[in-house]
Amino acid sequence: MAPTFSVTGGRALQGAIRPAGNKNAALPILAATLLAPAPCRIDNVPHIRDVETMLALLEHLGAKIEWIDANAVLVDTRAAEPRELDAALCARIRASILLAGPMLARFGQVTLPPPGGDVIGRRRVDTHFLALEALGAEVEVGTRYRLEAKHLSAADVFLDEPSVTGTENAVMAAVAARGRTVLRNAASEPHVQDLARFLATLGARIEGIGTNTLTIHGGEPLVAPTAPFTIGPDHIEVGSFIGLAAVTNGTVRIDGVRADDLRATLFAFDRLGVRPRLEGETLIVGPNQERRIRPDLGGHIPKLEDGPWPAFPADLMSIAIVVATQCEGPLLVFEKMFESRLFFVDKLIGMGARIVLCDPHRAVIAGPSPLRGGEVESPDIRAGMAVLLAALAAEGESVIHNVGQIERGYEKIDERLRALGAHIERHEDGH
Numbered sequence: 001m002a003p004t005f006s007v008t009g010g011r012a013l014q015g016a017i018r019p020a021g022n023k024n025a026a027l028p029i030l031a032a033t034l035l036a037p038a039p040c041r042i043d044n045v046p047h048i049r050d051v052e053t054m055l056a057l058l059e060h061l062g063a064k065i066e067w068i069d070a071n072a073v074l075v076d077t078r079a080a081e082p083r084e085l086d087a088a089l090c091a092r093i094r095a096s097i098l099l100a101g102p103m104l105a106r107f108g109q110v111t112l113p114p115p116g117g118d119v120i121g122r123r124r125v126d127t128h129f130l131a132l133e134a135l136g137a138e139v140e141v142g143t144r145y146r147l148e149a150k151h152l153s154a155a156d157v158f159l160d161e162p163s164v165t166g167t168e169n170a171v172m173a174a175v176a177a178r179g180r181t182v183l184r185n186a187a188s189e190p191h192v193q194d195l196a197r198f199l200a201t202l203g204a205r206i207e208g209i210g211t212n213t214l215t216i217h218g219g220e221p222l223v224a225p226t227a228p229f230t231i232g233p234d235h236i237e238v239g240s241f242i243g244l245a246a247v248t249n250g251t252v253r254i255d256g257v258r259a260d261d262l263r264a265t266l267f268a269f270d271r272l273g274v275r276p277r278l279e280g281e282t283l284i285v286g287p288n289q290e291r292r293i294r295p296d297l298g299g300h301i302p303k304l305e306d307g308p309w310p311a312f313p314a315d316l317m318s319i320a321i322v323v324a325t326q327c328e329g330p331l332l333v334f335e336k337m338f339e340s341r342l343f344f345v346d347k348l349i350g351m352g353a354r355i356v357l358c359d360p361h362r363a364v365i366a367g368p369s370p371l372r373g374g375e376v377e378s379p380d381i382r383a384g385m386a387v388l389l390a391a392l393a394a395e396g397e398s399v400i401h402n403v404g405q406i407e408r409g410y411e412k413i414d415e416r417l418r419a420l421g422a423h424i425e426r427h428e429d430g431h
Contacts, residue, residue: 005400005414007391008423009373012287013250015420019238019257020046020411021071021231025194027095028168029231030054030075032195033063034102035175036202038224039076044231047071049408053092057099060086072228082107084144090115093408094165097125100147101169104137105176109148127166131157135170135177154179154218162187162212162308168195171216175204178219186214189309190261194232201225235261236315237410238283239269240385243319244417245285246274247326247393252420254283264312268304268320270294272327291368293329301364305334314338318386321345324365325353326393331365344383347376351390351398373398381409388413392422 021044031054033040045051047070055065055073061083064076082103090096094115103110115125129139129147134157137149154177159166167187172195174181186192188210196209202225205217238257242265245252259278266276273290276283296302304324306314314337324331325348335341339360349355351374354366373396378384384406391398400406403426406413414426 002401003403004427005388005391005403006425006427007373007388007398007400009371009392009394009396009398011248011392011421011423013244013248013252013392013417013420013422016253016255017241017416017420018255019233019235019241020044022191022194022234023048023050023409024164024189025191025231026051027054027093028098028165028172028191028195029198029229030058031095031098031102032172032198033058033075034061034077034080034099034106035172035199035222036077036225037222038078039074040225041068041072041074041228042231043069043072043228045071045073046234046411048411049404050093050095053089054095057085057089057096060089080106082109085110085112087113097128098165098168100128100132100145101172104132104147104149105152105173108150109146111144111146113144127159127161127163128169131159131166131170131183132173135173135181137173152177152218154181156182157184159183159185161185164189164192167192167214171196171199171206171214174216174218175199175222176218177216181216181218183214183216184212186212187308188212189313190232190235190258198229201227201229232261233258235265236313236382238262239265239313239316240319240389240410242269242274242276242283242285243323243389244392244420246272246289246291246323247389249287249289250285250420251287252285254285255281257281257283264310265316268312268316269323271302271304272320272323272331274323291327293324293327293331293367295329301330301332303332303334306337314341315382317341318344318382319389321355321363321365322348322386322389322393325355325367325369325371325390327367329367333363333365335361341383344379344386347374347387348390350374350376351394353390370395372396375399375401377401378403378405380405385410385413392417392424
């Protein structure tokens with residue numbers, strides 16, 4: 001049977017924790033090693049299932065992989081070949097599509113099955129292929145995707161949506177396209193920035209990092225990296241840990257944060273009456289947070305909505321909903337990016353939360369609501385982490401099934417939370 005967590009809630013978490021490396025940076029950076037002319041050492045890599053799957057895909061292509069430390073991996077793709085990607089591996093993660101850009105750039109062709117990943121709504125891939133077509137690729141769509149390009153050429157590309165992985169694929173392909181490529185309406189999340197910085201260590205010239213217009217001067221030979229590349233901290237983990245401290249009334253110090261990545265997150269938590277203190281690279285969430293929803297001017301019910309960077313991250317919406325159940329006052333949440341992400345709230349309602357799901361994109365939370373332990377299932381990475389927060393805040397014992405979903409995105413989360421005093425046990429046999 002699949003592993004489960006048994007959680008006894010109602011305890012204030014105490015202590016220090018450090019966020020893992022950003023999973024959504026690790027995956028495209030590992031894919032981008034296909035462009036490197038020499039082995040690459042990547043540090044601060046989260047040792048999670050999605051990363052292991054990406055490494056397995058690279059090995060399937062002929063790359064040599066060596067974990068040289070708990071969170072450092074050496075990737076040598078010099079012997080990689082343009083094989084069709086393994087369908088079973090691709091079905092495990094949506095990030096398998098990130099191999100399209102670098103494989104096209106290196107081999108001139110790629111055949112890949114549709115990607116897998118979380119079921120949180122329709123996740124279109126049109127942006128990827130429209131961008132790659134603009135750079136000279138021919139695309140065939142059937143039961144598999146086949147892309148071919150004898151030569152990639154620079155172009156002025158307007159992305160039809162600021163897709164994170166679409167931007168990343170376009171950047172990796174543009175590095176090999178001779179001339180000056182401009183990507184407009186590009187995604188600018190911290191993980192996109194990390195990918196661009198990694199490519200720069202290989203000699204790629206990319207301007208506009210952190211903005212929605214990227215200029216890539218492509219077609220020049222890349223070089224061997226002169227030092228290990230360190231992946232930045234996962235700002236989604238940081239937001240999750242803020243939520244953990246808030247719902248358990250704990251005192252948690254989060255070390256090694258990057259302040260520039262947290263502006264929208266801290267703004268949103270401030271609206272919920274949760275106000276951590278930032279001291280350099282340390283974020284301190286103290287006890288007895290106000291936990292009161294701040295109404296809009298005139299006393300109107302406030303709205304928390306997500307959006308492309310630098311707006312509030314969609315991956316933290318599930319966490320914010322759980323925190324709101326423990327705050328005084330009503331809140332409307334508007335999940336604009338995925339039409340199935342809010343469907344997990346029935347699990348919170350079963351634990352005692354007062355939530356009205358208005359439609360697939362909107363919900364109203366009225367708190368505070370005492371939560372009680374229950375038996376629930378983790379539907380995806382972020383909703384799974386949200387359910388874990390609820391279990392830690394609840395009175396009594398909870399059993400969370402399908403925790404492999406949580407572990408796809410959060411490294412050794414049970415061990416790390418036990419270090420903060422959480423009562424959480426992992427059971428391999430499901431009992």
